Amino acid sequence: MRHWLRSYLLLLCWSAIRLRYLLPMILVIQTMMSIGIVIGFAFLLPNVDPATALHLTTGAPTLALITIGLVLAPQLVAEAKTAGTFAYNRTLPVPRTAVLGADITTWLVAGTPGLLLGLLVAVLRFDLTLRVSWLVGPAVLLVALTATTVGFAIAYAAAPPVTNMVSQLIVFIALMFSPINFPADRLPQWLQDIHRVLPFESMARAIRESLATPPEGVSMLPFLVLAAWGAAGLAITLRVMARRD
Amino acid sequence: MLHIDTLTKVYRRGVRANDGISLDVAPGEVLGLLGHNGAGKTTLLGQIVGLVRPTSGRITLLGRDPVAEPAWARTACSFQPQAQAPLTGVTARQAIEIVGRLRGGGRRAVRRRTDELLAALDLGEWADQAGERLSGGVRRLTAFCMAIVEPGRLVMLDEPTNDVDPVRRRLLWEQVRALAADGHGVVLVTHNITEAERAIDRVVVLDHGRVAAAGSPATLAAGREMRLELTGADDHPAPSWSLAEHREGGRRTFTVAAADAHLAVAWAQTRATRFSLNPVSLEDVYVRLTEEVTGDAALAA
Numbered sequence: 001m002r003h004w005l006r007s008y009l010l011l012l013c014w015s016a017i018r019l020r021y022l023l024p025m026i027l028v029i030q031t032m033m034s035i036g037i038v039i040g041f042a043f044l045l046p047n048v049d050p051a052t053a054l055h056l057t058t059g060a061p062t063l064a065l066i067t068i069g070l071v072l073a074p075q076l077v078a079e080a081k082t083a084g085t086f087a088y089n090r091t092l093p094v095p096r097t098a099v100l101g102a103d104i105t106t107w108l109v110a111g112t113p114g115l116l117l118g119l120l121v122a123v124l125r126f127d128l129t130l131r132v133s134w135l136v137g138p139a140v141l142l143v144a145l146t147a148t149t150v151g152f153a154i155a156y157a158a159a160p161p162v163t164n165m166v167s168q169l170i171v172f173i174a175l176m177f178s179p180i181n182f183p184a185d186r187l188p189q190w191l192q193d194i195h196r197v198l199p200f201e202s203m204a205r206a207i208r209e210s211l212a213t214p215p216e217g218v219s220m221l222p223f224l225v226l227a228a229w230g231a232a233g234l235a236i237t238l239r240v241m242a243r244r245d
Numbered sequence: 246m247l248h249i250d251t252l253t254k255v256y257r258r259g260v261r262a263n264d265g266i267s268l269d270v271a272p273g274e275v276l277g278l279l280g281h282n283g284a285g286k287t288t289l290l291g292q293i294v295g296l297v298r299p300t301s302g303r304i305t306l307l308g309r310d311p312v313a314e315p316a317w318a319r320t321a322c323s324f325q326p327q328a329q330a331p332l333t334g335v336t337a338r339q340a341i342e343i344v345g346r347l348r349g350g351g352r353r354a355v356r357r358r359t360d361e362l363l364a365a366l367d368l369g370e371w372a373d374q375a376g377e378r379l380s381g382g383v384r385r386l387t388a389f390c391m392a393i394v395e396p397g398r399l400v401m402l403d404e405p406t407n408d409v410d411p412v413r414r415r416l417l418w419e420q421v422r423a424l425a426a427d428g429h430g431v432v433l434v435t436h437n438i439t440e441a442e443r444a445i446d447r448v449v450v451l452d453h454g455r456v457a458a459a460g461s462p463a464t465l466a467a468g469r470e471m472r473l474e475l476t477g478a479d480d481h482p483a484p485s486w487s488l489a490e491h492r493e494g495g496r497r498t499f500t501v502a503a504a505d506a507h508l509a510v511a512w513a514q515t516r517a518t519r520f521s522l523n524p525v526s527l528e529d530v531y532v533r534l535t536e537e538v539t540g541d542a543a544l545a546a
Contacts, residue, residue: 006346007347010346010347011347014335018331018333018334018335019334021334022334084326084329084331085331087326088328091319091324092344093320093347093348093349244296244297244298245298
């Protein structure tokens with residue numbers, strides 16, 4: 001356990017040194033994206049009723065987490081694979097889970113400021129009063145973990161060019177065709193059915209309901225869906241990391 | 246320390262990268278692993294460090310099985326892979342220190358050892374520059390330091406001198422010898438055969454995944470011819486002791502049987518102002534050996 005913790009902390013330190021120039025840029029991109037969603041989407045919709053405002057407000061931080069976990073993280077892993085870093089790290093005498101743990105922690109930390117800023121901008125813009133549940137912490141953590149582990153699974157299992165294409169596709173689907181910034185009932189039935197299995201709607205619901213708790217309470221189903229996706233992502237990532245030719 | 250017994254690796258697509266390889270490395274010994282590209286050297290190292298699973302055969306490292314215990318193998322063995330180390334965003338010094346500490350070294354001891362290595366390889370002026378700005382050679386030397394800052398009992402270096410300038414290559418060979426003097430076993434893959442000859446105790450030549458020859462550089466060269474090289478020689482026809490002649494501009498090179506060396510020197514003294522007679526180098530032996538094996542294989546086919 002001491003070896004694991006020592007490896008984890010040293011790898012975290014390595015990531016922090018390596019990404020210290022990139023992190024401010026990630027923060028700027030995320031903030032701009034959150035602001036873009038909150039302010040830009042309001043232009044598309046002439047009348048922002050309270051339900052729409054709530055979706056945009058809680059959708060912005062959800063998308064911030066998706067961008068970090070399912071787009072930026074896998075793209076950097078793909079880059080690391082191309083540069084040979086992945087192969088090199090496999091030769092280091094550290095537990096694979098410590099490598100993964102350090103990577104996930106880095107992305108969780110990288111995602112937090114953008115998440116908070118996005119939320120702040122939305123609350124100010126729409127003048128909303130949120131009913132925050134204690135589940136908001138676990139919800140944010142679970143969404144971030146699921147996004148990152150699924151992102152890693154894609155990046156570790158697929159070739160780098162495929163990873164880059166898939167991550168672009170994910171942004172596109174998440175932004176335009178997922179019930180994150182708008183209610184699910186606006187989508188055709190078949191797409192609604194697909195979103196019952198995909199993690200995007202569950203991510204949005206877990207965050208929305210824990211930030212603005214409905215009278216009937218926070219639904220647990222999205223948490224279960226996300227836990228299943230997260231576990232699958234983790235299993236695939238660890239399998240690829242430990243694979244021997 | 247390391248014992249490999251009839252190791253075979255066949256990849257899924259049917260490529261037979263290692264074919265019945267057996268070899269040993271003792272503590273304090275530097276084993277040179279020579280062979281053409283694709284001869285199976287990197288695959289062999291990958292199996293020892295637990296990254297590649299052998300198809301058959303057995304590896305014993307310090308009495309344990311690295312195939313069954315890959316995590317342990319990575320601690321017992323420090324490895325400089327052929328791929329460049331990840332240095333983007335970190336300085337050479339930071340990368341060396343972090344790996345030293347990841348390998349279990351204490352903060353102060355690692356810092357001291359890093360300073361020593363940076364000085365020994367004359368890397369001081371680049372030590373604190375960001376990795377992405379370093380040249381290929383300096384990056385390679387940094388990766389070398391990362392592998393030996395807190396060395397395992399076995400140290401494996403896969404082409405550590407690629408892109409490195411001649412002066413620092415010598416400094417690197419000195420560090421390899423220092424590792425051996427400290428009792429570490431070293432497996433060294435290199436194409437820089439002429440230089441490595443000074444650092445290597447024993448050689449294993451791999452060809453198409455098989456051991457083509459093994460022994461000390463001297464035993465491999467024993468019984469082989471010598472080489473007479475003349476500069477500014479005339480066009481006098483080659484005497485009968487010449488086994489082969491090669492001419493390049495004003496330079497003539499003859500292959501001579503060791504027993505005829507005195508005849509060759511006597512003749513050379515009358516023909517040229519500058520000449521040298523040398524035993525064939527390890528590189529010559531290597532080229533000959535791999536040609537012989539390939540020739541035998543062609544005959545067998």
